[in-house]
Amino acid sequence: MSDQTVLLEVRDLSAGYGGGPVVAGISFTLERGEILSLVGESGCGKSTLLRAIMGTEPDLCLLSGSIRLEGTELAALPPRERLRFVARRCGMVFQSPGASFNPIRSYRSQFIETLKSRGKYDKKDFLPRAEAALLRLGLKEPRRVLDSCPYELSGGMNQRVALALALLLGQELLLADEPTSALDAAIQLQAAAELKSLGETAGIAQIVVTHNLALARYLGGRIGVMYAGRLVELAPAGDLLEEPRHPYTQALLEAIPRLDGTMPRPLAGQLPGEGPALPGCPFFPRCSRAIPACRETPCTLAPWKGEHLLACCRAGEETP
Amino acid sequence: MGKYILKRMAHLIWILLAVSFLTFLLMYLAPGDAAEKKLNAQGISVSQEVLERTRQEMGLDRPFLVQYGDWLLGVLRLDLGSSYKDGFPVGEKLARGLGSTLVLALWSLLLSLAVALPLSLLAALHRDGPLDRILRFLSFVGNSLPGFLLSVLLMYLFCVRLRLLPVLADRSLKGLLLPGLSLAIPLCSRFLRQFRAELLEQLGRSYVTGAVTRGVKARYILFRNVLRNASISILTIVGLSVGSLMGGSVVIETIFRWPGLGKLAMDAIRDRDLPVIQGFVLLTAVIYVGINLLTDIAYHWVDPRVREE
Numbered sequence A: 001m002s003d004q005t006v007l008l009e010v011r012d013l014s015a016g017y018g019g020g021p022v023v024a025g026i027s028f029t030l031e032r033g034e035i036l037s038l039v040g041e042s043g044c045g046k047s048t049l050l051r052a053i054m055g056t057e058p059d060l061c062l063l064s065g066s067i068r069l070e071g072t073e074l075a076a077l078p079p080r081e082r083l084r085f086v087a088r089r090c091g092m093v094f095q096s097p098g099a100s101f102n103p104i105r106s107y108r109s110q111f112i113e114t115l116k117s118r119g120k121y122d123k124k125d126f127l128p129r130a131e132a133a134l135l136r137l138g139l140k141e142p143r144r145v146l147d148s149c150p151y152e153l154s155g156g157m158n159q160r161v162a163l164a165l166a167l168l169l170g171q172e173l174l175l176a177d178e179p180t181s182a183l184d185a186a187i188q189l190q191a192a193a194e195l196k197s198l199g200e201t202a203g204i205a206q207i208v209v210t211h212n213l214a215l216a217r218y219l220g221g222r223i224g225v226m227y228a229g230r231l232v233e234l235a236p237a238g239d240l241l242e243e244p245r246h247p248y249t250q251a252l253l254e255a256i257p258r259l260d261g262t263m264p265r266p267l268a269g270q271l272p273g274e275g276p277a278l279p280g281c282p283f284f285p286r287c288s289r290a291i292p293a294c295r296e297t298p299c300t301l302a303p304w305k306g307e308h309l310l311a312c313c314r315a316g317e318e319t320p
Numbered sequence B: 001m002g003k004y005i006l007k008r009m010a011h012l013i014w015i016l017l018a019v020s021f022l023t024f025l026l027m028y029l030a031p032g033d034a035a036e037k038k039l040n041a042q043g044i045s046v047s048q049e050v051l052e053r054t055r056q057e058m059g060l061d062r063p064f065l066v067q068y069g070d071w072l073l074g075v076l077r078l079d080l081g082s083s084y085k086d087g088f089p090v091g092e093k094l095a096r097g098l099g100s101t102l103v104l105a106l107w108s109l110l111l112s113l114a115v116a117l118p119l120s121l122l123a124a125l126h127r128d129g130p131l132d133r134i135l136r137f138l139s140f141v142g143n144s145l146p147g148f149l150l151s152v153l154l155m156y157l158f159c160v161r162l163r164l165l166p167v168l169a170d171r172s173l174k175g176l177l178l179p180g181l182s183l184a185i186p187l188c189s190r191f192l193r194q195f196r197a198e199l200l201e202q203l204g205r206s207y208v209t210g211a212v213t214r215g216v217k218a219r220y221i222l223f224r225n226v227l228r229n230a231s232i233s234i235l236t237i238v239g240l241s242v243g244s245l246m247g248g249s250v251v252i253e254t255i256f257r258w259p260g261l262g263k264l265a266m267d268a269i270r271d272r273d274l275p276v277i278q279g280f281v282l283l284t285a286v287i288y289v290g291i292n293l294l295t296d297i298a299y300h301w302v303d304p305r306v307r308e309e
Ligand SMILES: Nc1ncnc2c1ncn2[C@@H]1O[C@H](COP(=O)(O)OP(=O)(O)OP(=O)(O)O)[C@@H](O)[C@H]1O
Pocket: A017, A022, A040, A041, A042, A043, A044, A045, A046, A047, A048, A049, A059, A095
């Protein structure tokens, strides 16, 4: 499986914060330059999955499974080496990007020390490159932004600065946790265009967590739907949005507010709380199409049609 | 910033007025008589008549407020008066004592910082490791030993048992060693604990995770980020410690007969030497407020968020 096009391969990954698994049985592969969008309710473990891949959260431990980055098994590396290995190839934009920078130092000095640490700092080159990256993300006064500290900028500005640094670093893989959540519509489009071109022109693969299905569709690539720590459906963006197969995905799509005024249908019930997981489908208690067998039969992500993967034991049946 | 400093200075005036009035009042109410002490010290046998005359000469028979007002007027003319005991100008006595105390206090402060900063960093980086445990135990011990006990122990060890150092401190490097250690050991122990806690707090912040994720070198994370952010609290801790340092030096100076402000004050209290006591109190208040002001200015310099307010 370790051919040159596969960048990241996650097999049966489970991870948690000391208690039970927060994400479980996650499997997917990501090719170079490919974009994977992750969607799902708040608290379903999207950020946790990114952190598990990145491996920088001290509290988060891998319980089982494997993560291969460029063919190297990360779980087998000693922590320090793993950190160095991943940080070289993989950048992350956090959910609250301002908090991932030192609040009382200027972005300029933090950019410089990051680039220096990675051996990518060139004194002459730095300013024009940094300004260009910030401008591309719609920050009109790049010089002023560089001289500001994170605490002086708004959430949306911090978000774009973090993305700009990711552009500057130009790694093989970018993990972006809701990178556009604090941006208004026009700027969101600009940032999304940057992300998309990152994949198309620079060949940078991305995993983008978002609550915004329109963004996921725009980015193209594939969409993975997570529910209660599991991937329940994974398919090319168009297929998934036009022909959602998993009852949860269908419910998620129906819950989106539309501009035409039709009222969205919110999803009833809540995410399962902590405690021993059910042996069967995690969505069982809220599922409108559940049958008694769903309670007992574990369902794993399996091909439904071509590239469309699905974890539902009623996959074969037609939607009513 | 300039306006801020001026405001603090205005505060200082009120503080000085209140402090000096209170000590004057306390000394006035306290038993004991400066005139009697003075005559005793000169070896004159005291008759009631002589005592009365001396009291009159010293102005001690006047009402309290008049005495205080007189002293205050003197201070406004930058004249702190002269010692009841030996007639030396108070300003001169204080200046000499301050010099000695500063030497002692600075030396112990530097010693404590030089030991506590690197060790607390190591302890925080290797949390719960062997070094951290040892340091935690040592700083617990150092913290619980009172300064006077510590100085007696040190004296016994170095002067009596090992005969390495003289019992009474002179102002040589050798003489500085024991009083310096007696002040520095408790201070350093406290620094160790407080610095470690602050460094651990900073190491747990999300900007550290962020920097690690970006692949920033550990050296940069530690020195340019963690230490820099921690220095805000460290400055406060050091600033606040100056108070206890000055207080501790009163005891230590008396034990080692170090000719500093602390010893001067103790002697003056024993002799009911009011002008010297008053001078000491004023000077101490100025030092306290001054250090606080310096700490604040240092904040402004380190933390841009404070700078803007
Ligand atoms: N540092 C942590 N320690 C312990 N539990 C955590 C930690 N971070 C997250 N969790 C728990 O893990 C679960 C998944 O959280 P996670 O942040 O991955 O969700 P998410 O899908 O990113 O949600 P959101 O859309 O709100 O960002 C939650 O139940 C949360 O309480």
